[in-house]
Amino acid sequence: MSHSTWTPTSWKHFPAHQQPPYPDMQALSHITNALSVLPPLVYPAEVERLKSSIAAAARGGGFILQGGDCAERFTDCNEQNITNKMKILLQMSLILTYGARKPVVRLGRIAGQYAKPRSQAQETIEGISYPSYRGDSVNDLAPDQARRVPDPERLTTAYTCSALTLNYIRAMISGGFADLRHAFEWNLHSIEKAEKWKDYRDMVETILDAIHFMESCGVNSHLLDTIDFFTSHEGLLLEYESALTRKDPASGRFYNLGAHMLWIGERTRQLDGAHVEYFRGLANPVGVKIGSNADPEEVTDLIHRLNPTNEAGRVTIITRMGMDRVEKALPPLVCAVKRSGMPVAWSCDPMHGNTRVVGENIKTRAFAHIEAELESCFRIHRHHGTILAGVHFELTGEDVTECTGGAANLQDTDLGKNYVSSCDPRLNYSQSLEMAFLISRLIRQYSLQER
Ligand SMILES: O=C[C@H](O)[C@H](O)COP(=O)(O)O
Numbered sequence: 001m002s003h004s005t006w007t008p009t010s011w012k013h014f015p016a017h018q019q020p021p022y023p024d025m026q027a028l029s030h031i032t033n034a035l036s037v038l039p040p041l042v043y044p045a046e047v048e049r050l051k052s053s054i055a056a057a058a059r060g061g062g063f064i065l066q067g068g069d070c071a072e073r074f075t076d077c078n079e080q081n082i083t084n085k086m087k088i089l090l091q092m093s094l095i096l097t098y099g100a101r102k103p104v105v106r107l108g109r110i111a112g113q114y115a116k117p118r119s120q121a122q123e124t125i126e127g128i129s130y131p132s133y134r135g136d137s138v139n140d141l142a143p144d145q146a147r148r149v150p151d152p153e154r155l156t157t158a159y160t161c162s163a164l165t166l167n168y169i170r171a172m173i174s175g176g177f178a179d180l181r182h183a184f185e186w187n188l189h190s191i192e193k194a195e196k197w198k199d200y201r202d203m204v205e206t207i208l209d210a211i212h213f214m215e216s217c218g219v220n221s222h223l224l225d226t227i228d229f230f231t232s233h234e235g236l237l238l239e240y241e242s243a244l245t246r247k248d249p250a251s252g253r254f255y256n257l258g259a260h261m262l263w264i265g266e267r268t269r270q271l272d273g274a275h276v277e278y279f280r281g282l283a284n285p286v287g288v289k290i291g292s293n294a295d296p297e298e299v300t301d302l303i304h305r306l307n308p309t310n311e312a313g314r315v316t317i318i319t320r321m322g323m324d325r326v327e328k329a330l331p332p333l334v335c336a337v338k339r340s341g342m343p344v345a346w347s348c349d350p351m352h353g354n355t356r357v358v359g360e361n362i363k364t365r366a367f368a369h370i371e372a373e374l375e376s377c378f379r380i381h382r383h384h385g386t387i388l389a390g391v392h393f394e395l396t397g398e399d400v401t402e403c404t405g406g407a408a409n410l411q412d413t414d415l416g417k418n419y420v421s422s423c424d425p426r427l428n429y430s431q432s433l434e435m436a437f438l439i440s441r442l443i444r445q446y447s448l449q450e451r
């Protein structure tokens, strides 16, 4: 199939991996037709603003914090849950802004992160084999054969929950929730367990002092009232994503208006696959997850396919290699991309290459391994004269026990206490706060040496 003519559905001529086996394709097209005329969730000018911020971060003029749940659940679409996610992301971004002295691009894995690629089509729960859970937009987590069958009606619920979540985020921000002067109010119920809370409190006091000083000098601090906050999810379900793709009459370009940014997963980034075909026609900023087995030449071909005009901010390479493999796999990739001269933003996802299984089938990740991969990424980029422009995390504002280590030194034996994730393990509130302090130290350490 030729790659010359792109349309929002030209991907249908290419092999599409990880698509749910819907039993009734007619029901699916009925739903996607209905979705395609519903209002978009975001606006092209917002998407362009994000693209410019990513381009600035790629040049060292900012830092991208992308994070949120591994898989959002429909039941999480409530005030408390959204508020808690916003609190931890705002706290982390404040720590990073203060530590790095750079604007932070806040990019939630939120308001649409409802679909999951899986390694196996079937999974075994208590000795019984079921179709794998593929995210709430596909099937139900409950171990029940009938409820595990992909149901296209769930796409409508995914759209609705995304819209409700984003609507509440927008209301919170325009209502002043993100105002820096309220930084003490972003505390969470599990705060007493967060070892880094005192450091956070001291930092906020210093910032508030500086704001009071500015105000008493007559400097207008209203710029601190509000923030940019962007949404992102894995663009996995192509029927859904193409239904949310619209032509912008002003520019004539096509945008996926279901999120500001979308990424292609490690399992679906085949050069001649349907996902790459779909993504190459979008004007949105696009992320691509890259694991340790990737061939550097193939990655440069991929970047070229996605961004033939070398638009700045358009492609973010999100490496997720694992602490054991990053030292070997990242340098050739960095060198090949650098040699190609193509503009990319580099981000590090230190979660997905560091998953290990404990006991029967409990997935976990160790804080120390996550830290080690991050540190390697900062160092390798510094060594090759490239810039690590951001990080990508699975995390939550809740007091879960899914990843081990951190200041509270969670052990494998603690995992059963509050393991809630429906797919992969997330950093909990305390670990996320600690991680933000660690990243800001790494940014300072590795950029202090810059020219
Ligand atoms: O979040 C990423 C993937 O969906 C996840 O790691 C897949 O997990 P699996 O290997 O258990 O299918």
Ligand SMILES: C=C(OP(=O)(O)O)C(=O)O
Residues within 6 Å of the ligand: 070, 117, 234, 264, 265, 266, 267, 289, 290, 320, 352
């Ligand atoms: C599936 C994911 O990651 P990866 O494609 O890197 O495995 C994810 O981030 O949810």
